[in-house]
Amino acid sequence: MDLAAATILGKLIGAGLAMIGAIGAGAGIGIVTSGAVQAMGRNPDAAGTIQTNMILGIAFAEAVAIYCLVVALLILFVF
Numbered sequence: 001m002d003l004a005a006a007t008i009l010g011k012l013i014g015a016g017l018a019m020i021g022a023i024g025a026g027a028g029i030g031i032v033t034s035g036a037v038q039a040m041g042r043n044p045d046a047a048g049t050i051q052t053n054m055i056l057g058i059a060f061a062e063a064v065a066i067y068c069l070v071v072a073l074l075i076l077f078v079f
Helices: 003-018 021-042 044-077
Strands: none
Touching: 003 044, 021 044
16 A cells, blocks of 8 residues: 555545544434423423523534534545
């Protein structure tokens, strides 16, 4: 294996490892949504407040996945 092939292989492995964080973000979004739906089912009067907090939590969890994507793209195309 020559140096160029090893470099490309390293970039691909690094980008794949960087995207592992997206798994956690996906699980977090699922847990947040599940909890919010259960809470809204138990207390429909507080649905507005619960939904607002759920959307905020989903945005924070999605930000982690976006950071993982940015790092993976940087590894692939910049370094």
